[in-house]
Amino acid sequence: MYLAYHELKSAKARYGLVVITLFLVAYLIYFLTGLAYGLANNNRVGVDQWHAQRVTMSKYADHNLQSSTIIAGQFDRSDLSKNVAPLGLLAGEVNQKSDNTDLDTYVFGINFSSFIKPQLTSGRQARHNNEVVVDQRLGTGQLKLGTKIKINGSSTYYKVVGLTKNNLFGTLPITFTTLGTYNKLRFGSTTVKNMSAVVYKNATDVVKKSGLETTTVQTMVENIPGYTAQNSTFSLMIGALFIIVLFVVGIFMYILTIQNVSVYGVMRAQGISNGTLIRSVLAQSLLLGIIGVGLGLFANQLTVLILPAAMPYTNNTLLVGGFTVGLLAVVVLGSVFSIKRILKIDPLDAIGGAA
Amino acid sequence: MTTVLELKQITKTFGKGAAATQAVQPTDLAIAPGEFITLTGPSGSGKTTLLTMMGALQSPTSGAVLLNGQDLAKLSEKQRSKVRFEKYGFILQAANLIPYLNVQEQFKLVDKLSHTDNRAYADQLLTSLGLEEQRDSLPQMLSGGQRQRVAIARALYQQPQIVFADEPTASLDSKRAHQVVQTLNETAKAHQTAVVMVTHDESLFAYTDKVYQVRDGQVSLLATNH
Structure with a gap:
């Protein structure tokens, strides 16, 4: 931690760039999540209010409430x-x-x-x-x-x-x-x-009739035209952003590690353990992650205050919390490349050649 | 005579079969506590290889390096790393210091890693090396001579049994070179620390107790002072 902190402090500009990138991507993830969740919510909240377990629709409707007539x-x-x-x-x-x-x-x-x-x-x-x-x-x-x-x-x-x-x-x-x-x-x-349909509060209430089909409310919601397509589009975008974070942090930390190889070599010669160096890199990644993601979270909270009410933007604590943990995990995962490089450092290289 | 480090018939061979070259011929050597020895010889003669074997950075092909009677080859890499951290000090040609830590932070890092607090000793070392003004400077702000003096202080900080110095004066002019080696000698003597120095510079031999000549992997005693 001591090493990590001093290294970050000494190269504020370089690390600042990573923090800004992380902040922007994290903010984009939160923003898209808010929109996706808000939009999904606006599709289904009227149905969610029922707290119903089953819906019966006509068989030909194929679970689409709008095409069902009983x-x-x-x-x-x-x-x-x-x-x-x-x-x-x-x-x-x-x-x-x-x-x-x-x-x-x-x-x-x-x-x-x-x-x-x-x-x-x-x-x-x-x-x-x-x-x-x-x-x-x-x-x-x-x-x-x-x-x-x-x-x-x-x-x-x-x-x-x-x-x-x-x-x-x-x-x-x-x-x-x-x-x-x-x-x-x-x-x-x-x-x-x-x-159009019969809605059952309890699954045990279901009455079976020929020509009709009973399904869960969840299945009915997923068959609201556009609902599933919308959700998978957002999921794909958010997933892609996670991969971008992985690479941004991974490549950046790797470059910084390569720049430090000679220093690490000397440290290894001096008997400073691999564990110390690895902990330092992990602490750095985590520190950058916490600052970048933290700023993203903060900006997300500000966004809620600014956005017009008509925007379907809803923050779900569970999703935001989950993605925050996920982002930090991905940031730390990004330093794996660096750790592999550090493990390859031979302290002999610090002593002007082995021969 | 007690010995800190003893080399018993050590050899080092690089490569295999017909391409094999023997970088170090069978060598015996004993270093006493507080003794300052110099290894000299042409480039590629094997002196650095010898130094790295004594320094627990690589193991000999045959023979044994005994530190306080303990065979270094029998230790795990982790244990050898610990030996280097606790029992050894290293002064290299350049880049001994961590570029983003100022002079006193270099010592603080060692304290953190060994869970000790020897701040007073660091101050004492720095003062004796005339570096009390440079305590808050980053390595890049120091002159070459100052940097090597900090490296000496860093190498001696954990009160090692042996300091290994690989061409410590390579980047210095001759006046600075003499100052640095003289300081190294005095400080090491004061702490009963043995020193193994590799150098080409014959004018520095005067500061050392014994000079060994290394030629084609053969080690021979060239001179003994006192």
Whole structure:
């Protein structure tokens, strides 16, 4: 540690460059992680709020909620209960009476007494077909209790009676309607008794029907169009950055080690052990890593304060913590090349040739 | 006469078969505590090879190097490294010092590695070598003579039994060379430390007790002072 510290101190500029590189890459990793997690979260948080274990959809939908329709005869109404909840899903546009701006939304037609009803931040649950509950992010807060909205160009107006938060699906805020309204919007009449899926709170509640398929909520989320592709893109980028860190630190430490070979040779001749030299290199890497990654973490926290609320940016403590440990591990791993070089140093080389 | 280091019929052969060259012919040598000996001879005569074998940096092909009666070849590399650290001091042609540590930090590093604190002794050594003003200087800020004097202090710091000096004056002018070797001699004598010096410079022989001539791997006693 003593050697490591003094060497770092003596070549501040050189080591400063590594720290800056490490900082930038670490920051990029944190930033991408925040975006990836935020985006993934915005795809699924409305579903996560159910805390449900199983979903039944039509077989042909291939786990894609948006393509699933369960028609009236396929599932007995009598099998529905508080913990076995019907769900109708429809992509939609919402207009306010006073404003022609189209607001993108997903309509969730639900039974407001079932377990998948939204947690309200204000107002009450819908009691009639002409009442809706919306996520407060819809129209970035323009929609208030009592606001009247049209859905998908409907002739009737629906009144916002309740507000909820963190109810997003496919990155869009959700508009909760009754199952009747969903059927009216999608199939033209409140008397149609179709739905997109049946959601079960417990796996033991599952009712098997022919033509339908039951899956976990996780599988359903992974089949939200774009969700898996998005996540693997981010994972690939983050993985590539880890490899870049490995090489940046590895190559840099190796070059510095080569520059120091004659000094190390003298030290070995003087009886200073390999262990001491290796510990010094490891301590250096770790010190550089802690400073660089620490700055990255700090910048990441600042970013959270600066970013607009609309950005899907969420820091997950577990991910950030895991990547921090991972980065430091990769930084230390990068000095392996140097250690191999140090082990090859022959103290004889320090004494002007062996012959 | 007691001996610190004893060479018993040591040889060193490089290469194998027809290409083999015998760098050191069978050699016997005994060094007493506080004795200052010089190895001299033309380039490639084997004197540095001899020095590195005595210095536990390589083992002889045959024969034995005994330090206080202990055969160095029988020790593990780790133990030999420990011998070099605790019992030996080295003064090389140049680059003896760690470039990013100032003069007193060179000694502090040794303290850290041996878990001791001999700061007072370091100060005493530096003062006796006229280096008290240079304590906070990095090696690059020192003159060649100052650097070699720091190297002497560093080599003597752990109160070794033997100091090995490989052409310690190679980078110095003759006035500085004499000062450095004289200092080495005085300081070593004061601490009962034996010195083995390799040098070409005949004018330095006067400071040493015995001079050995090495020629084609053969060692012969050239002169004895006193």
